[in-house]
Amino acid sequence: MVQKLDYLHESPSQTAGPYVHIGCTPNFTGIGIYGGDLGTSMKTGPVKGLEIIIRGTVFDGTGTPLRDAMVEIWQPDAAGLFPSANETRGAADPNFVGWGRSPGDMNTGEFIFDTVKPGAVPFPDGRMQAPHITAWIVARGINTGLHTRIYFEDEPEANAADPILSRIEHQNRIPTLLASKQPDGSYRFDVHLQGPNETIFFDM
Amino acid sequence: MSILNGPPKSGGFIPRDRVWQPDALTPPYKTSVKRSPQAALLSFPTTLSEETSPVFGHSILGDLDNDLILNYAKSGESAIGPRIIVHGRVLDENGRGVPGALLEFWQANAGGRYRHKKESYQAALDPNFGGCGRTITAEDGSYEFRTIQPGPYPWPNGMNDWRPAHIHFSIFGHGFAQRLITQMYFEGDPHIKLCPIVGILKTQEAIDALTAPLDMNRTVPMDSRAFKFDIVLRGQRQTYFENRKEGL
Numbered sequence: 001m002v003q004k005l006d007y008l009h010e011s012p013s014q015t016a017g018p019y020v021h022i023g024c025t026p027n028f029t030g031i032g033i034y035g036g037d038l039g040t041s042m043k044t045g046p047v048k049g050l051e052i053i054i055r056g057t058v059f060d061g062t063g064t065p066l067r068d069a070m071v072e073i074w075q076p077d078a079a080g081l082f083p084s085a086n087e088t089r090g091a092a093d094p095n096f097v098g099w100g101r102s103p104g105d106m107n108t109g110e111f112i113f114d115t116v117k118p119g120a121v122p123f124p125d126g127r128m129q130a131p132h133i134t135a136w137i138v139a140r141g142i143n144t145g146l147h148t149r150i151y152f153e154d155e156p157e158a159n160a161a162d163p164i165l166s167r168i169e170h171q172n173r174i175p176t177l178l179a180s181k182q183p184d185g186s187y188r189f190d191v192h193l194q195g196p197n198e199t200i201f202f203d204m
Numbered sequence: 205m206s207i208l209n210g211p212p213k214s215g216g217f218i219p220r221d222r223v224w225q226p227d228a229l230t231p232p233y234k235t236s237v238k239r240s241p242q243a244a245l246l247s248f249p250t251t252l253s254e255e256t257s258p259v260f261g262h263s264i265l266g267d268l269d270n271d272l273i274l275n276y277a278k279s280g281e282s283a284i285g286p287r288i289i290v291h292g293r294v295l296d297e298n299g300r301g302v303p304g305a306l307l308e309f310w311q312a313n314a315g316g317r318y319r320h321k322k323e324s325y326q327a328a329l330d331p332n333f334g335g336c337g338r339t340i341t342a343e344d345g346s347y348e349f350r351t352i353q354p355g356p357y358p359w360p361n362g363m364n365d366w367r368p369a370h371i372h373f374s375i376f377g378h379g380f381a382q383r384l385i386t387q388m389y390f391e392g393d394p395h396i397k398l399c400p401i402v403g404i405l406k407t408q409e410a411i412d413a414l415t416a417p418l419d420m421n422r423t424v425p426m427d428s429r430a431f432k433f434d435i436v437l438r439g440q441r442q443t444y445f446e447n448r449k450e451g452l
């Protein structure tokens with residue numbers, strides 16, 4: 001016998017189920033409480049940097065949009081600083097929350113975020129990562145929340161030098177991580193849970 | 205806002221144990237079949253994007269946010285059902301309490317009915333029960349809330365599948381890598397071993413980790429029974445020898 005390591009197991013994940021919106025965006029479901037839903041607005045005042053809109057839809061393996069998903073994003077401000085208690089590199093834009101939560105449109109399932117284009121953040125070895133947003137998707141039928149990243153199609157040089165994107169074996173899947181610029185200036189980032197365009201999901 | 209990370213300096217997050225955690229594709233839970241990624245997840249060490257997390261201060265909380273018996277009830281009335289207190293601690297894999305963690309919870313009413321327009325179960329709505337609450341952990345990672353014990357309910361999967369009584373939990377830790385949604389079950393519920401969603405858990409130990417025991421020590425005599433539910437989030441490596449450049 002040896003000594004016990006005595007670490008705990010992470011609590012097992014379970015699906016968010018069909019009623020995640022009751023718990024996380026109750027006002028969206030008609031339960032008026034808390035004075036509003038968390039994550040509805042990512043800005044508390046005028047923000048620095050380029051303001052952008054990101055829209056997208058989560059599709060299942062049959063191409064059907066999910067209308068019971070919840071998508072959250074987390075990102076730094078335009079200077080690359082996180083509005084987080086454990087950000088040690090400087091103070092982030094005080095009017096930028098960095099975190100957003102969208103229940104998706106009641107009828108179409110389309111999610112929308114009104115945010116800023118994130119600044120670049122270093123990789124642990126000091127190289128700069130391309131500007132990106134962390135996205136987390138939960139829904140009925142998803143047993144463990146899915147973690148992906150939103151990079152930007154219009155950042156080809158930064159993307160080419162990105163320590164993570166450049167290490168991905170199947171380079172032909174990288175477009176699944178790129179938000180594309182739309183004619184109206186907004187970005188589109190669709191998520192495919194399965195199929196030929198299955199989004200790259202991370203275990204980070 | 206307080207600085208939540210004390211010394212020693214934390215490294216990246218310990219990788220999620222994908223052997224312990226449920227698989228994405230679990231055919232007895234039918235909805236997973238077309239909603240599970242088929243390619244392997246791409247593994248990378250965490251970066252600042254996953255090691256940071258939004259901060260939710262206690263100031264966002266209203267007085268009744270952690271009291272589901274009263275937070276949707278008309279003045280002078282209360283939700284119907286067995287009164288219970290749910291309490292526990294949010295810990296990390298190193299066994300340390302996680303302070304400042306936002307917990308959001310939601311559940312069916314005592315008859316097993318959710319307040320949601322897509323809900324079709326014939327059990328009656330309780331006009332005094334909304335079904336959601338939230339709280340933030342104290343310095344030692346502890347939390348508690350008051351609610352009514354939810355009922356089991358039928359759901360469309362197999363021809364006769366019923367969910368055990370459960371409460372859904374959403375948890376934020378100190379890094380977005382810790383983001384977790386799970387469910388709490390109740391000790392002694394005979395539906396636990398029949399449920400296809402519980403069935404995705406791979407071991408009895410994993411089922412036990414989500415099953416809250418009756419806690420008579422926290423039960424309030426003549427008022428509310430108590431159940432204890434600890435939640436464990438991913439831990440961070442603790443080392444003075446992190447192989448990183450200065451300032452990262």
Ligand SMILES: [Fe+2]
Pocket residue numbers: 017311312367370372
């Ligand atoms: Fe449920």
